[in-house]
Amino acid sequence: MRRFLILVALAVTATLPAVILRLGGWQPSPFVDVAAFGIAILAAGFLLSWGAETAEQHISQGLILAAVALVTVLPEYAIDIYYAYMAGASGPNSQYVQYAAANMTGANRLLVGLAWPLMVLLHWMKDRHRSIDLAPGNAVEVGFLLLASLYAFVIVLKRSISLLDFVVLIAIFGAYVWRARNLQKSDNPEEAEEPGPAAALNTLSPGLQWTAMVGLVAVAGGVILVSAEPFAEAMVSTGRLIGLNEFLLIQWLAPLASEAPAITVAVLFVRANRAGDGLIAMISDKINQWTLLVGMLPLALSIGAGAISPLPLDARQGEEFFLTAAQSLLGIALLLRLRLGLWSALALAALFTVQVGLAFVYRNDEARTIATLTWLAWAYLGLAGLLFLIDGRRLFTLLRGAVMGDFSKLEPPGSEGDSDVQRSEREASSIAG
Secondary structure (H helix, E strand, O other), X not given: OHHHHHHHHHHHHHXXXXXXXXXXXXXXXXXXXXXXXXXXXXXXXXXXXXXXXXHHHOOOHHHHHHHHHHHHOHHHHHHHHHHHHHHHHHOOOOHHHHHHHHHHHHHHHHHHHHHHHHHHHHHHHHHOOOEEEOOHHHHHHHXXXXXXXXXXXXXXXXXXXXXXXXHHHHHHHHHHHHHHXXXXXXXXXXXXXXXXXXXXXXHOOHHHHHHHHHHHHHHHHHHHXXXXXXXXXXXXXXXXXXXXXXXXXXXXHHHHHHXXXXXXXXXXXXXXXXXXXXXXXXXXXXXXXHHHHHHHHHHHHHHXXXXXXXXXXXXXXXXXXXXXXXXXXXXXXXXOOOEEEHHHHHHHHHHHHHHHHHHHHOOOOHHHHHHHHHHHHHHHHHHHHHHHHHOHHHHHHXXXXXXXXXXXXOOOOOOOOOOHHHHHHHHHHHHHO
């Protein structure tokens, strides 16, 4: 408990410079603002994650992983919704339209291209396991991510995100949460153990635990509200001052800061011998960003504009969204067997590295950037299509499990094609181990 209180005190202290700057109305320089408000958002993210983790003792396993994923990315929501609101307030030709799309696509691609492979790599380094295996019940996460990703291609074809898309995406997220609520916590005491600093709160009475959770979330939420606007504006100003394309700065640097707490929570799951929960937390993170975050952009833009208006996707943003959707499909294709292997993770990371590298190489060449985004998207789609052809039977079984809750025909990873004798031998070996 003493260690946890020290960490909370450090996190709160890290938010004070940003709070002081905002309340005092001071703006020393864009560099100072980026540092102060970025650190505050990062610290607030950790406070949110500790509050959300504690709720694991009170809520079903599936629902708490979805809740942790949602709460820990609130900093990302605050920044992107601010950009969307300003896009509406500044007019349809405003640069803020591009900033909102950039931050959203960057955050989504960061999860699949960096966070998912990181979970597998850490699991391999810790236990020398070459894959993270998921339970049949995790077909819920994979299946709903597939539904959201398929709908994303409707947005690609329309080249805009409208309030109708908001309704559809919110419905997908609501159905996911409704289905996830039935996934129960593990009966294994080791798996039920809290992996992070918030484990100290489990020693308190339920009333004090809820008080601590509400307090952590309230403080963090206040810091995020205070910091989101100046951080978002400082990112733009900093990019202009240092001569770096502010679009790329918003697309990659801002999500790194806002996603860090969520990724840290997932890393703690892996270190606590709960690699499956760590990966599922990242998949849940992707689901809520690919549904709630995308859907809220036209809502925030309409509020800013004072009239119903879609978020337009120009040639560049349309291809950015196309690439993001294609990457999602490949990630899902690699999860059809409810397993993410080391080589699959390395492939995702390598493709992600290529796209980020080329983005900076062609940062001043719009035509070449758009062409690069297009062929990268088709490369992702080609690989995904091949995997869907190979595992087509599992695709429909997985979707049925996700939507209908029927996991009876979903075999655990590694059991495909085994004989009854082989399965019995594997089970006996597992028990002996």
